[in-house]
Amino acid sequence: MNLLLVEDEPNVVSVVVRGLAAEGFNVSVAPDGNTGEKMALTNHFDLIILDIMLPGINGLELCKIIKKEKPNVPIIMLTALGSTENVVAGLDNGADDYLIKPFKFAELFARIRMLLRRYNGSVNPDQVINISDLQINLTAKNVKRGDQEITLTATEYRLLEFLAKNKSKILSRIDILENVWDIDFNLGTNVVDVYVNYLRKKIDKNSDQKLIHTAVGLGYVMKEA
Numbered sequence: 210m211n212l213l214l215v216e217d218e219p220n221v222v223s224v225v226v227r228g229l230a231a232e233g234f235n236v237s238v239a240p241d242g243n244t245g246e247k248m249a250l251t252n253h254f255d256l257i258i259l260d261i262m263l264p265g266i267n268g269l270e271l272c273k274i275i276k277k278e279k280p281n282v283p284i285i286m287l288t289a290l291g292s293t294e295n296v297v298a299g300l301d302n303g304a305d306d307y308l309i310k311p312f313k314f315a316e317l318f319a320r321i322r323m324l325l326r327r328y329n330g331s332v333n334p335d336q337v338i339n340i341s342d343l344q345i346n347l348t349a350k351n352v353k354r355g356d357q358e359i360t361l362t363a364t365e366y367r368l369l370e371f372l373a374k375n376k377s378k379i380l381s382r383i384d385i386l387e388n389v390w391d392i393d394f395n396l397g398t399n400v401v402d403v404y405v406n407y408l409r410k411k412i413d414k415n416s417d418q419k420l421i422h423t424a425v426g427l428g429y430v431m432k433e434a
Contacts, residue, residue, distance in 0.1 A: 215245035235339040242266030261288040276303030283324040372431040
C-alpha cells in the first residue's frame with residue numbers, strides 16, 4: 210500500500226513514517242502543499258494524509274484539488290486545528306476523516322485501515338510490504354518484482370522478509386542469524402553472505418535499481434537508493 214503524507218513538521222513526519230513503515234506501508238512525504246499537489250496528482254496513492262497549515266497551498270485547498278481529480282482516494286486531515294469549524298471545513302472540502310494533534314499512532318492506524326476497507330473492500334494493508342517495485346505478500350508469502358513473480362526457498366523468504374521489515378536499517382550478520390536462523394546457529398559461518406547473494410540474484414539481478422546493499426564492515430541493509 211502506497212501512502213502520501215503532506216506534513217511540514219519533522220517530528221510528526223518521523224513518527225508517522227516510522228510507524229506506518231513498521232506496519233508494511235510505503236510512505237512518501239511532501240513537506241509543503243505545492244509539492245504535495247504535484248505528487249498526489251502524478252502518482253498513485255492508496256490514501257493521503259494532509260496537514261492543514263502547510264507552506265504554499267494549504268491543506269484544505271489541496272484536499273479540494275485532489276478530490277476533484279481523484280475522488281476515489283481517501284484523505285485524512287491531520288492537524289492541530291481542532292475546533293468544530295475546522296473539522297466541518299475539512300470535511301466540506303472533501304476529507305474523509307479528521308484527526309487532531311497530538312494523536313496516538315494506534316488511532317491513526319485504525320482510521321487508515323477503516324478508510325481502506327471502505328474504499329477497497331476487504332483489505333489487510335499490514336500484510337503487504339512494498340519497497341520500490343518489490344512487493345512481498347506476508348499472508349500468501351509470495352514475492353513480485355514489478356510484474357515478475359519470484360520463487361524463493363523458505364530460508365530466502367525469511368531473510369527477505371526480515372530485511373524488508375527493517376527497511377533502511379543496517380542489520381549485522383548476527384542480527385540476521387538470530388532472526389532468520391536459530392539463535393544458537395554457528396556464528397562463524399558465512400551462511401548470511403551466501404543467502405544474501407542468493408537473494409540478490411533473484412531480487413536485484415534484472416533490475417537497474419538495487420535494493421539489497423552491503424554496509425561495509427557492518428552488515429546489510431534494504432533500501433531504495
